[in-house]
Amino acid sequence: MAIWFALAGGLFYFMNGQVNPNSAENIEQSAEVVLKRDLAGHYRAEAYINGVKIPVMVDTGATNVAISQALADKLGLHSFHAVRTQTANGETVSYMTRLNSVKLGGIVAQDVAASISPNLGDEMLLGMSFLGRMDVRLHRGTMTIRATND
Numbered sequence: 086m087a088i089w090f091a092l093a094g095g096l097f098y099f100m101n102g103q104v105n106p107n108s109a110e111n112i113e114q115s116a117e118v119v120l121k122r123d124l125a126g127h128y129r130a131e132a133y134i135n136g137v138k139i140p141v142m143v144d145t146g147a148t149n150v151a152i153s154q155a156l157a158d159k160l161g162l163h164s165f166h167a168v169r170t171q172t173a174n175g176e177t178v179s180y181m182t183r184l185n186s187v188k189l190g191g192i193v194a195q196d197v198a199a200s201i202s203p204n205l206g207d208e209m210l211l212g213m214s215f216l217g218r219m220d221v222r223l224h225r226g227t228m229t230i231r232a233t234n235d
Contacts, residue, residue, distance in 0.1 A: 116232040118190035128228045132211060133188040135160050139209055141189075143228060145221065147212030150187060150199040156209060157182065157201040164201050177204055187215050192232045194218050 120128045120143065128143040134152070137160060144151075148170075152162075164180030179200035187197045189211070198214040220231040 114191040116191055118192055118230045120228045120230070122226045122228075130189060130211075133186070134209070135185045141209045141211040143216070143230075144210040144212050145216060147210040148200075149181075149212045149214040150184065150197055151179070151202050151205055151210040151212060152199055153205040153207065153209065154201055154203045155207075162199075162201065168200070170200060170202070177202065179203075187211070189215075189230065192219065192230060 118130075120130055123129050130141055130143060131138055132141045133139070134150075134156075139156065152160075157164075162182045162184075164182050167178050167180050170177055170179045179202045182199050182201055184197040184199050185195065187194045194215050216230070218233065220229075220233050222229045222231075
């Protein structure tokens with residue numbers, strides 16, 4: 086029985102590393118972060134939004150950091166105006182807000198534009214309002230994000 090538990094634990098540890106290779110604990114705490122693609126081909130990680138650890142999908146096609154209404158409520162965020170947005174699922178209405186901080190590894194950005202998207206579900210998109218402040222490079226299944234001094 087102990088051998089089966091050890092094998093199951095080892096398999097879980099291995100698969101968790103394959104499914105979520107960019108946990109907050111595994112990301113370098115420096116001004117350069119290297120992310121690995123997950124099994125689905127996406128770059129997912131754990132970031133800190135206003136100090137709260139949140140799973141994110143890094144999305145260079147998203148104009149802003151996009152968060153769900155549930156996450157906005159959890160973080161105590163309020164919107165200051167509505168905007169029409171185009172998503173992969175069509176046109177929708179989102180609500181603009183600002184995030185005090187977004188931290189990915191050792192990279193921190195302050196006062197980041199974000200949109201509250203009521204239909205987003207549990208996924209948070211780390212878009213260009215954060216990434217546009219960085220040097221982002223894709224090469225052979227890795228994404229390197231480097232803080233710039235600009």
